[in-house]
Amino acid sequence: MIENRAGISDPTQVPYWIYSDPGHYKRELEAIFYGPHWHYVGIESEIPNVGDYKRTVIGERPVLVVRSAPDRVSVVLNRCAHRGVEICRTKFGHGKTIVCPYHQWSYGLDGGLLGVPFRRGMKGEGGYPADFDLGAHGLETLTVNNYNGLLFASFDPNVEPFADAVGPEILPWIHRAFDGRKMRVLGYQRQRITCNWKVYVENLKDSYHATLLHVYLITFLARAGQVGIQAQDARTHANHMTASARTRPSDELGTEGEMQSLRKDIVLHDPRMFASIKEYADDYSLVIAGLFPNFIVQMQSNNLQVRQAIPLGPDAFELSWTFFGYEDDTEELTQLRLRQANLSGAAGYISVDDTEVLEWSGSGMRVKPEDSGILALGGSATSHPPDDYRRTVSEAVIRGFYRHYFDVMGMK
Numbered sequence: 001m002i003e004n005r006a007g008i009s010d011p012t013q014v015p016y017w018i019y020s021d022p023g024h025y026k027r028e029l030e031a032i033f034y035g036p037h038w039h040y041v042g043i044e045s046e047i048p049n050v051g052d053y054k055r056t057v058i059g060e061r062p063v064l065v066v067r068s069a070p071d072r073v074s075v076v077l078n079r080c081a082h083r084g085v086e087i088c089r090t091k092f093g094h095g096k097t098i099v100c101p102y103h104q105w106s107y108g109l110d111g112g113l114l115g116v117p118f119r120r121g122m123k124g125e126g127g128y129p130a131d132f133d134l135g136a137h138g139l140e141t142l143t144v145n146n147y148n149g150l151l152f153a154s155f156d157p158n159v160e161p162f163a164d165a166v167g168p169e170i171l172p173w174i175h176r177a178f179d180g181r182k183m184r185v186l187g188y189q190r191q192r193i194t195c196n197w198k199v200y201v202e203n204l205k206d207s208y209h210a211t212l213l214h215v216y217l218i219t220f221l222a223r224a225g226q227v228g229i230q231a232q233d234a235r236t237h238a239n240h241m242t243a244s245a246r247t248r249p250s251d252e253l254g255t256e257g258e259m260q261s262l263r264k265d266i267v268l269h270d271p272r273m274f275a276s277i278k279e280y281a282d283d284y285s286l287v288i289a290g291l292f293p294n295f296i297v298q299m300q301s302n303n304l305q306v307r308q309a310i311p312l313g314p315d316a317f318e319l320s321w322t323f324f325g326y327e328d329d330t331e332e333l334t335q336l337r338l339r340q341a342n343l344s345g346a347a348g349y350i351s352v353d354d355t356e357v358l359e360w361s362g363s364g365m366r367v368k369p370e371d372s373g374i375l376a377l378g379g380s381a382t383s384h385p386p387d388d389y390r391r392t393v394s395e396a397v398i399r400g401f402y403r404h405y406f407d408v409m410g411m412k
């Protein structure tokens, strides 16, 4: 096990041991996942009725996201205050109360302890002491933020306001999908990838690979040099957005010769994949917004999705995708959203390449954890000016993530 190392301040050289060391991973869970940061837990429309709940995880801790009142969502640790039993095992459920199966302590939907069997014992014998305080033994409750139906929670009650954590540069791009309209979840995908969760976060910030790795993307959708912008939050540099539009020919960056994955022999038999309905004032066909540590919103044409990279130990993570639309969508628009979902997910036309290369990243990085990778594309700055698409051939946004990560982990 590698002890915490101070003095890592060069985000152009990220050591591989941070992706595999078990002790470092434990510190990460404490500092990031159980510390003063916001974590995505769901979409409000997943639990429409009072008593509906969803089981999810933050780090490795299971939590329940509960509609505890018509206008309130509570998030509680899914662990009985009596003897530590994980209470709910199903992904979704409904109940008037939350009852532990072991000794049937029952909790209100907000996590408060309502009752315990045999509290007074039997015939005056046994039971809990007279001063046993139900109010002191509820489920651990988390701090919740509901941004237009997008739900985040934190174990730290002193977490900063959500809008401050996201930053004014990035919040409007979250708002693009979460503008207050009632959402409708269209489906889920999950996959397990044998690689550290941070490599996926990097992948979503890595515009370098997009036109080099993804055959589908460059064959049918994109070219380096298309109109695009990239921005980060000015304070931490760890939140980012990338937007691109299919309106410019390949005349700025990267020639077709440089992009070996361009395949002229591949044709798409169902051109309906390219159909789209204009939904936004801007002309971007792809918008990705990523929030520290592991949350992503992607709007690709009419397909809308959120993703999480949930750590499963240092060497693996679950990639969890939620596809959604809005309650007032027409059937035609819903079908477009669903058809375009084929780009993403475990077997997605684009995502499938990431899955495979991430597995290879995992296996390669574990071989010699004492070595470092190189993140020097575009210099050493940890952010670059927004609205300059020419600089998207840069790893600045990945360096920005590590600048903040080193800070949060006390590694500087």
Ligand code: FES
Pocket (backbone or CB within 6 Å): 080, 081, 082, 083, 084, 085, 100, 101, 102, 103, 104, 105
């Ligand atoms: S462990 Fe839950 S009631 Fe005993």
Ligand SMILES: [Fe+2]
Pocket (backbone or CB within 6 Å): 203, 209, 210, 214, 350, 354
């Ligand atoms: Fe990718």
